[in-house]
Amino acid sequence: MVDQQQLYAAWTGTVEDLKGIVSERALSGETMLLNMGPQHPSTHGVLRLLLELDGEEIVTCVPDIGFLHTGIEKNMEAKTYEKSITMTDRMDYLNPMGNNLVYCLAMETLFELDVPLRAQYARVILTELTRINSHLVWLGTHVLDLGMTSLIMYAFKERERLLDIFEMCSGQRMMSTYFRPGGLWRDLPPEFEDAVTAFIDDFPQTIDDFEALLTDNTLFIERTQGIGFVSTEDTIALGLTGPLLRAAGINWDLRKAQPYSSYEHFDFNVPVGQHGDVYDRYVVRMEEMRESLKIIRQGLKNLPKGPFRSNNRKYVPPPRSELGQSMEAVIHHFKLWTEGFRPPKGEVYVAVESPRGELGCVLVSDGTPRPMRVHFRTPSFVSIAALGPMLTGYQVADAVAIIGSIDCVLGDCDR
DSSP states (O other), X not given: OOOHHHHHHHHHXXXXXXXXTBOHHHHTTSSEXXXXXXXXXXXXXXXXXXXXXXXXXXXXXXXXXXXXXXXXXXXXXXXXXXXXHHHHTTSSTTOHHHHHHHHHHHXXXXXXXXXXXXXXXXXXXXXXXXXXXXXXXXXXXXXXXXXXXXXXXXXXXXXXXXXXXXXXXXXXXXXXXXXXXXXXXSOOOTTHHHHHHHHHHHHHHHHHHHHHHHTTOHHHHHHHTTSSOOOHHHHHHTTOOHHHHHHTTOOOOHHHHXXXXXXXXXXXXXXXXXXXXXXXXXXHXXXXXXXXXXXXXXXXXXXXXXXXXXXXXXXXXXXXXGTTTOHHHHHHHHHHHHTOOOOOSEEEEEEEEETTEEEEEEEEEOSSSSOSEEEEEOHHHHHHHTHHHHHTTSBHHHXXXXXXXXXXXXXXXXX
């Protein structure tokens, strides 16, 4: 790994301090050093890449992160468990429901807190809608990077329908904080099922329309096939997960391999590729949207009746309907929100399948109302670290396609 002192040297251009970052040819002036970013539009956030170029060919690539650092993990450790959920929305801002979910699952595992089946199904439906939402943004921006300007409008038009559904549930389009320890903030609204049904009925044709524009498009194929190839062995060695891993032919999806939140009740397939290139990552994500629709349809059909949140009063506030009738409920509610609850001491690791791969949460409790340590294993951090070997040997023009294909979100990386 390159340390920050070396990266600073790369900023200042001190030749002697660049040793160990770039090749000897760069130090002698045979190759050129180019800063791609930190404001380059194709980097999907604030990312800097130090590229060493031999003409148009990339010799070495050193990613430099930290420009979007928010200190989310340390801020969460200064809040009570439930209040810190709001921080998770702001990590991967295209997967807020998934971020809520992994943190709530970590708390529920640590506290041994039950979650009603209705809440589990609702979580599955909403996280799959969030997966589609994320893939739509990836699709629109990815092809825009390659010079195709029209598809982003169609992708964002569909995304607006999903944001309306999220707002219907939580009151917020993006930063929802809808999942809470033990279940949901409130029950699904009455109009939820009709809105979701209308979307999943229309969206299969929309996916077909997207593929009609891209799958057999000669220009798209030339820009993506055989580009950004990563072998199966290298994919595992680099720690890649999600669509990047599955595009290399490895059938690994945490929803199947390690089911959580009732995913074991759902029937769906795991799309895999064959070549591990930019084109296969496109194919896998398009198929993933179809599989998400299957999961959502099953969830709506079998959505159980009953409570939407646990009745464990040690960790869950009383229903709002009790506050006007019971002074004990008011006191309990007040103490939970001002002091928080005191869980048992312990440490857990829980992982879910985010749109970008394995999203894990390490949660450590010392028995106080605030977590002792919160740490997230985010897929964007791992994917960006793999950009070096992924870009080496390709042309500068290919860098844009490869960066887009990993679908990194810098808020997911810089925490």
